[in-house]
Amino acid sequence: xxxxxxxxxxxxxxxxxxxxxxxxxxxxxxxxxxxxxxxxxxxxxxxxxxxxxxxxxxxxxxxxxxxxxxxxxxxxxxxxxxxxxxxxxxxxxxxxxxxxxxxxxxxxxxxxxxxxxxxxxxxxxxxxxxxxxxxxxxxxxxxxxxxxxxxxxxxxxxxxxxxxxxxxxxxxxxxxxxxxxxxxxxxxxxxxxxxxxxxxxxxxxxxxxxxxxxxxxxxxxxxxxxxxxxxxxxxxxxxxx
Amino acid sequence: xxxxxxxxxxxxxxxxxxxxxxxxxxxxxxxxxxxxxxxxxxxxxxxxxxxxxxxxxxxxxxxxxxxxxxxxxxxxxxxxxxxxxxxxxxxxxxxxxxxxxxxxxxxxxxxxxxxxxxxxxxxxxxxxxxxxxxxxxxxxxxxxxxxxxxxxxxxxxxxxxxxxxxxxxxxxxxxxxxxxxxxxxxxxxxxxxxxxxxxxxxxxxxxxxxxxxxxxxxxxxxxxxxxxxxxxxxxxxxxxx
DNA sequence: ATGAAGCACTAATTTAAGTTAATATCGAAT
DNA sequence: ATTCGATATTAACTTAAATTAGTGCTTCAT
Numbered sequence: 443x444x445x446x447x448x449x450x451x452x453x454x455x456x457x458x459x460x461x462x463x464x465x466x467x468x469x470x471x472x473x474x475x476x477x478x479x480x481x482x483x484x485x486x487x488x489x490x491x492x493x494x495x496x497x498x499x500x501x502x503x504x505x506x507x508x509x510x511x512x513x514x515x516x517x518x519x520x521x522x523x524x525x526x527x528x529x530x531x532x533x534x535x536x537x538x539x540x541x542x543x544x545x546x547x548x549x550x551x552x553x554x555x556x557x558x559x560x561x562x563x564x565x566x567x568x569x570x571x572x573x574x575x576x577x578x579x580x581x582x583x584x585x586x587x588x589x590x591x592x593x594x595x596x597x598x599x600x601x602x603x604x605x606x607x608x609x610x611x612x613x614x615x616x617x618x619x620x621x622x623x624x625x626x627x628x629x630x631x632x633x634x635x636x637x638x639x640x641x642x643x644x645x646x647x648x649x650x651x652x653x654x655x656x657x658x659x660x661x662x663x664x665x666x667x668x669x670x671x672x673x674x675x676x677x678x679x680x681x682x683x
Numbered sequence: 684x685x686x687x688x689x690x691x692x693x694x695x696x697x698x699x700x701x702x703x704x705x706x707x708x709x710x711x712x713x714x715x716x717x718x719x720x721x722x723x724x725x726x727x728x729x730x731x732x733x734x735x736x737x738x739x740x741x742x743x744x745x746x747x748x749x750x751x752x753x754x755x756x757x758x759x760x761x762x763x764x765x766x767x768x769x770x771x772x773x774x775x776x777x778x779x780x781x782x783x784x785x786x787x788x789x790x791x792x793x794x795x796x797x798x799x800x801x802x803x804x805x806x807x808x809x810x811x812x813x814x815x816x817x818x819x820x821x822x823x824x825x826x827x828x829x830x831x832x833x834x835x836x837x838x839x840x841x842x843x844x845x846x847x848x849x850x851x852x853x854x855x856x857x858x859x860x861x862x863x864x865x866x867x868x869x870x871x872x873x874x875x876x877x878x879x880x881x882x883x884x885x886x887x888x889x890x891x892x893x894x895x896x897x898x899x900x901x902x903x904x905x906x907x908x909x910x911x912x913x914x915x916x917x918x919x920x921x922x923x924x
Numbered sequence: 925a926t927g928a929a930g931c932a933c934t935a936a937t938t939t940a941a942g943t944t945a946a947t948a949t950c951g952a953a954t
Numbered sequence: 955a956t957t958c959g960a961t962a963t964t965a966a967c968t969t970a971a972a973t974t975a976g977t978g979c980t981t982c983a984t
Contacts (some may be wrong), residue, residue: 506826509912514826531808531815537822563800567772570811577818581778584825585747588873623931632812632829637971639696639933649956671750833941864961878941880963 447526449522449610450496454568464565467558474550478541484677485526485539486682492535492552495525500545501621504537505629515630517580518603518622527573530668540679541620587632590670595631596641601659605674617659625644627653690763690851695809705715705806708799713737713789719782719826726780728769731792733776738767740788742862745778746870757869758821759783759844759863763851768814771796784862828873831911834870837882839911842860846915858900868894 450468454460460468474500478484484502485493497519503514505523516537517551529535557591559566579602585594603620607613622630628638645651650666652659660666667674685777695701701709719725724741726734738760745766746756748789757778760766770776771793800807819841827836842859845858863871867881886892893900893906901907908915 506822508830510825512830514829516822516825526816528815531812532819536715536819559804570771574769577769578773578777580818580821581747581757582826583819584757586754587825588829589753620745625931625941634972635931636933636973640971643933660719677846840971865963866961875942876961879942882942884963 443539448611449520450683452610453522453524454572457571458568461569461572464562464568467562467565471549471551471554471558475548477552478547480539480541480545484541484547485529485535485537487535487538489529489535491588492526492530494527494550494552494587495547496532496547496550497521497523497525500543500579502539502541503626503630504539504543506537513629514632515626516539517576518630520603520610521612523683524569524576526549527576529571544627568611574628578633592633593629593644594640594670595633596627596638597645597651597666598672599627599631599668600653601660601663601670601672603659604658615636615660619656619657619658620653620658658661690739690853692763693851694763695813698719699809700810703720703810703896705803705809708803708806709917712792712799714792716734716787716789719786719788721782721784721786723761723782724779725788726770726776726778728776728779730776731774733767733771735768735771735791735793736788737788737791738762738764738766739787741784742830743782743786744867744871754870755873756867758817758824758900759871761844761847761851762853765791765810765813765817765882768810768817780795781870795918813906815868830918833872833874833878833882836874838886838892838907839913840868840872841894842901842904842907842911846903852915856901856904858898860897861894862897864902 451460451465454468480500484495485504487506499521502519503520504517505513507513517674519539524542525539525547526535527550530550569649582602583599586598590598600620604613604615606643608615610620624638624642625635628635631638633641642653645653649661650669651661666672692701692706695709719741722743725736726745728747729867740762743766744756744759745758745760745894746754748754760780766780766788767776768791771791823843824840827839830837841861843853843858845859848859849856853859865879865883866876869876873881874882882893886894890902891910
C-alpha cells in the first residue's frame, strides 16, 4: 500500500476525493514500480504496443521529431502525471516519451482497465478528467507558441511548471527545483537554445526570475504573470465538472 | 433516422463499424438538429454549462483569445466532428467555439451519456477514440507552429484539412472547398494575415497550391508533402488500438 | 593530467516575419 | 447610386529570432 502522500494522489486528490474502493483499484491498476535511467525512451513514436505509465519520481517529456532532426517538446511530465494515456486508444503512439532524469514509474495494466471501467466508473472519470486537463495544457501551450514572443513563452512555461510543482507539494510560490537543461526548455517553447539563453539573461537582468543550477526562482511573480497573461486560477478552471 | 451517409458515420465508420445498437444510441444521444448563423458563438471560454455538439454541416473553429486581443485558433471543425467534447469533463470550457459559416449542429445529451456509458461501452470507446484523434491533431498543430516556418505551416495546415475533407467525402486528392478567410488561416497557423498572403502568393508562384475563391487546389501534392513533412498515412496511424 | 563532451554564455550577422501604409474589389446596407 | 466594411493584395521598413562562430566551465572517462 502506497502512502496517500504519493504525487498521484496529491494530483487527483486536488480535485476529487477517491474513496477507498477507488484508491484500491488505482493501486491494482499499476504494475510493479520500476526505475528508468535518464535518457531512456519510455515510449517511441509509432510504437505498436500500448504502454501507459504513472510517473512517481523524476521528470519525463513527450516530444515529436521532424525529419530534419528538429524536436518539439509537447509536454513535460512531473511526478503524479500520467504518461502516454492517449496512446491506449490509438493504434500507434503519436509521440515519443523520454526520461529527463532518473525516474520511477509504474506501468498501467491495460487488462484491468476495462474491468475498472465496469467496477469503478468514477475512477475512470477521474482519469479521463486528468487526461482532459493535460490536453488543456497542450492547448494552452499551442496558444503560447503561436501568439506570444520568446520572453512571454519562456516565462509562461516556467510559471506553469511552478504552479504544477506547487500543486504536488514540490515547490513554493517563489521557487522550485527544475532539472531541465536550457536546450530542453528551448525545444519546449519553440525557440533556439541560444535565443533562450538571451531571454533568460533578459529575465534575470529585469529582476523577474532566475534559472540557475537547476532551480527556478521567481523574483516578481505578479509582474511575470501580468507580462505573460498567466492566469493563476487557470488550473482551477480545469476542475472536474 | 439519419442516413448512414451522414458525416459523423463516415468519420467514425472509417475506423470501426458501429452495430445497429450503437448507431441507435448515437442517435438518441443527440438532440434536435439546429441551425446556427455564421459568426455566432457556440461555446465561450469560461462558460459554466457543459455543452457539446456534433457538427453536421458547415465549419466552426475552437480558439483562445489573449488579453491583447490576439487570437489563436486551436482547431477547425468540419462536418462529422465533435465540438467541445472535452468541456464535458472540465468545470469551465477552456476555449471558445464560433461558427465560421452557417452550420447545422445537434447538441449532445449529457444525461444519456452516462446511460450510454453502461449500455454501449463500445460506442463510448469510439467517442473517446475520436477525442484522442482530435487531440493528436492539436499536438501535430503545436509541432507545426513550434518548429516549422510560415510556408511549411500553411501548406501542412491546408494538406491536413484536405485529407480530412476527403475522409468525409467532401474533397478529392487535388481540391476541396474551403470557406476560411485568409485571416482565419493566419490565426490558425500563427502568422499575420499579411504574411499569410505573401506565403500564399509564394505557394502559387511555385506551382504548389492555389487558394482562391474559397477553393484549395493542390498542384503538386507530392512536393508539398515532401516540403512540409506531411505524412499521408498519419491519419491511419490514429486508428483505434 | 588530459582530452572529450555537454552545457551555459556571448557577440556579430543574416533572415524571416511583423508592422505600417496604401490600394483594389466586392457585397451589403442606406 | 454610393458609402461602408470586410477581404485580399502589395510595397517599404523594422524588429525579433535564427544562424554562425566562438569562449569558458564542469564532469567524466582514459
